Amino acid sequence: MPEAPEVSIAAASEGGYPVLKEDLSPAGAGVPTFKHSRLQRLADRWAHLGFLICSLLVVGLIGGILYFLATRGLAAFLPLAGNTGRALSFSEVFLSADWAPSSDRFGILPFIAGSLGVTGLALLIAAPAGILTGVFIAKMAPAWMRNLMRQVMDLLVGIPSVVYGIFGLTVVLPLVSRTWLADAPASGFAVSALILAVMIVPTIVSLSTDAFESLPAALDEGAQALGSSRWQAIWRVLIPAARPRLLTATVLGLGRAIGEAMAVQMVIGNNPQWMALMRESTDRAPFLRALFTPAATLTTELVQELPNTAAGSTWNNVLFAMGLLLYLLTMVLILATRRLGRGKEA
Amino acid sequence: MKIRFMAQVILAGLLVAGAAQAQTVTVMGSTALGPIVKKAAEDYMKAHPGVQIAVSGGGSMTGLNQVTSGGCHIGISDVFATPDQDKAGVKNHNIVVQPFTLIAHPGVGVKSLSAQQAEQIFTGKIGNWQEVGGQNRKIVRVIRPESSGTRAVQKKTILHDQEFAKDVLIQDSTGAVVTAVATTPGAVSFVELEHLEKNKNRIAGIAYNGVTCSNETVKSGKYPVFSFGHAYTNPAKLGDPKVKQAVEDFLAYILSPAFQQNVIKAGYLPVDYVKSLKTKL
Numbered sequence: 001m002p003e004a005p006e007v008s009i010a011a012a013s014e015g016g017y018p019v020l021k022e023d024l025s026p027a028g029a030g031v032p033t034f035k036h037s038r039l040q041r042l043a044d045r046w047a048h049l050g051f052l053i054c055s056l057l058v059v060g061l062i063g064g065i066l067y068f069l070a071t072r073g074l075a076a077f078l079p080l081a082g083n084t085g086r087a088l089s090f091s092e093v094f095l096s097a098d099w100a101p102s103s104d105r106f107g108i109l110p111f112i113a114g115s116l117g118v119t120g121l122a123l124l125i126a127a128p129a130g131i132l133t134g135v136f137i138a139k140m141a142p143a144w145m146r147n148l149m150r151q152v153m154d155l156l157v158g159i160p161s162v163v164y165g166i167f168g169l170t171v172v173l174p175l176v177s178r179t180w181l182a183d184a185p186a187s188g189f190a191v192s193a194l195i196l197a198v199m200i201v202p203t204i205v206s207l208s209t210d211a212f213e214s215l216p217a218a219l220d221e222g223a224q225a226l227g228s229s230r231w232q233a234i235w236r237v238l239i240p241a242a243r244p245r246l247l248t249a250t251v252l253g254l255g256r257a258i259g260e261a262m263a264v265q266m267v268i269g270n271n272p273q274w275m276a277l278m279r280e281s282t283d284r285a286p287f288l289r290a291l292f293t294p295a296a297t298l299t300t301e302l303v304q305e306l307p308n309t310a311a312g313s314t315w316n317n318v319l320f321a322m323g324l325l326l327y328l329l330t331m332v333l334i335l336a337t338r339r340l341g342r343g344k345e346a
Numbered sequence: 347m348k349i350r351f352m353a354q355v356i357l358a359g360l361l362v363a364g365a366a367q368a369q370t371v372t373v374m375g376s377t378a379l380g381p382i383v384k385k386a387a388e389d390y391m392k393a394h395p396g397v398q399i400a401v402s403g404g405g406s407m408t409g410l411n412q413v414t415s416g417g418c419h420i421g422i423s424d425v426f427a428t429p430d431q432d433k434a435g436v437k438n439h440n441i442v443v444q445p446f447t448l449i450a451h452p453g454v455g456v457k458s459l460s461a462q463q464a465e466q467i468f469t470g471k472i473g474n475w476q477e478v479g480g481q482n483r484k485i486v487r488v489i490r491p492e493s494s495g496t497r498a499v500q501k502k503t504i505l506h507d508q509e510f511a512k513d514v515l516i517q518d519s520t521g522a523v524v525t526a527v528a529t530t531p532g533a534v535s536f537v538e539l540e541h542l543e544k545n546k547n548r549i550a551g552i553a554y555n556g557v558t559c560s561n562e563t564v565k566s567g568k569y570p571v572f573s574f575g576h577a578y579t580n581p582a583k584l585g586d587p588k589v590k591q592a593v594e595d596f597l598a599y600i601l602s603p604a605f606q607q608n609v610i611k612a613g614y615l616p617v618d619y620v621k622s623l624k625t626k627l
Contacts (some may be wrong), residue, residue, distance in 0.1 A: 047413070083529050090349070099494075100492075101492055102492060167528075169522075169525060169529075170525065170529065173529065173530075174529045174530075177530070183531040184484060184486075184532075185515060185530045185533070185534065187515055215446060220467075257376075266522065268517070269516065270405045270491065270517070270518070271512075271514055271515065271516055272512075272516075272518035273512040273514070274494075275515075276512050277512045277513055279612065280512070294514070294515050294516070296516075298620075303518065304491040304493075304516070304518050305491055305492065305493045306406055307404075307405040307407065307408065307491050308406065308407045308491070308493035308494060308495075309407060310407055310411055310428050310430070313413050313428070314432070315493075
């Protein structure tokens with residue numbers, strides 16, 4: 001790895017601006033100053049304004065989306081103007097597993113549990129696989145393979161999710177059902193989590209490779225000089241040292257997984273009644289049963305029902321409340337990533 | 347040369363002015379009904395150069411929402427307006443008939459179901475194909491989401507307004523339903539007839555009460571499972587009497603025998619096939 005240029009070291013200490021030290025000394029102290037023409041100064045000012053407007057637009061857009069989601073979503077609970085539906089209580093929405101909008105019952109617990117369940121399972125598969133691949137690429141693979149793997153991972157990140165979904169629907173589902181389930185349908189948490197895991201592994205691999213590559217070589221060499229085996233060096237030294245950045249990688253993967261709609265929608269089976277089904281089930285291994293029970297998540301329900309419900313109806317409002325919930329969940333995840341990222345410098 | 351150029355400019359100006367004066371009728375809604383309404387619009391505009399008809403998609407509920415609020419002149423929909431929209435004064439026109447059929451994975455070993463068997467399969471009382479004379483295989487019910495028009499038709503005609511079983515697979519579109527049924531042994535579902543005809547090599551049709559769904563059996567009144575494609579207008583919001591006239595004229599054209607002949611090619615049936623049947627769907 002080439003040495004970082006001097007200026008970027010100064011950058012870290014000067015709040016990110018690549019400024020040379022001399023420029024900061026008081027004017028008139030023998031420092032060369034540059035004369036700009038009026039035209040240059042004018043162009044500078046307009047450019048400044050342009051950048052300002054662009055960044056304000058972005059902030060405004062995010063705020064606007066939040067405002068829109070909040071007004072429509074909170075309309076489910078408040079008797080607002082233009083609201084043709086009835087106002088619901090928080091508990092009958094967030095604490096009820098009974099979803100039957102046509103019969104005026106709006107419990108979204110199955111979707112919240114579904115989103116958390118499928119995302120959690122996907123991470124259980126993807127995080128170890130991704131981090132270990134990262135170790136391999138950064139610390140073990142020969143150079144040609146490292147380059148190849150990096151490019152493959154970058155390509156995989158760019159594949160549209162619907163492609164993963166089609167693959168799951170037409171290849172994985174029939175295969176799993178034929179191989180293990182005696183032709184019973186395989187839709188449910190297991191296959192959805194598998195597809196999601198395949199989707200987010202490249203993200204986790206890329207970021208954890210970076211994490212391991214950025215560790216000082218002395219850590220690895222020191223550990224081995226003290227007599228640790230390859231495995232001990234990785235497990236006891238490298239992974240703990242890279243931990244904050246590995247957590248960031250995992251949380252970013254989590255963010256991608258929880259917001260994914262298309263791919264999951266095609267393989268999960270989209271059954272809002274899955275919790276009721278599980279309760280009635282007399283199966284001896286309910287957890288295994290749940291893995292192959294058609295279920296639903298916040299995103300899949302939104303994709304399926306939002307285009308077909310009347311604006312301002314209770315049903316439509318609750319769907320917006322689900323969107324708001326997803327937005328807030330993602331916000332929390334992004335803030336968590338920030339916090340973890342800062343942890344690495346401390 | 348110059349004169350010719352000026353003449354061209356004036357002609358172009360006149361054309362633009364003429365187009366601006368043309369009545370524009372906007373149609374929004376169901377993507378399923380879109381192609382047939384677009385065809386009607388093209389034919390109609392050829393015969394009536396003064397009228398522009400713009401057809402766009404968005405989904406049935408979008409069409410209904412927009413026509414209720416005055417955002418478009420005609421809202422096309424696979425489903426009925428909600429009670430609130432009815433109260434707002436929207437008016438229904440049935441423009442085509444849509445036949446529906448039961449389908450299953452080819453290996454289930456059943457060719458026909460009685461009305462009672464079909465009802466009990468989807469409400470969950472029957473759970474194995476063996477109980478209706480087929481293979482010993484679990485029945486996998488594949489249905490559409492709760493807000494879908496197809497599901498509403500199925501609930502009314504097949505389930506007689508009872509609830510669906512809790513143990514179901516839900517697919518977002520008819521295409522996804524067909525794929526799921528084709529790849530899942532034991533699967534059963536309910537789709538528009540045209541989707542069965544397009545996928546005869548992958549899925550099997552199932553007769554209802556011994557009657558196979560076809561244009562002829564619907565026409566003769568033997569086959570009872572179908573719905574209407576709707577065109578909604580909101581007379582209170584049409585405003586300009588010229589626009590109102592154009593809208594009424596266009597709807598009359600869609601319902602004319604000359605155009606209704608075209609709908610068969612698109613997988614629908616003419617409305618007068620079932621006029622005498624007096625169904626509420």
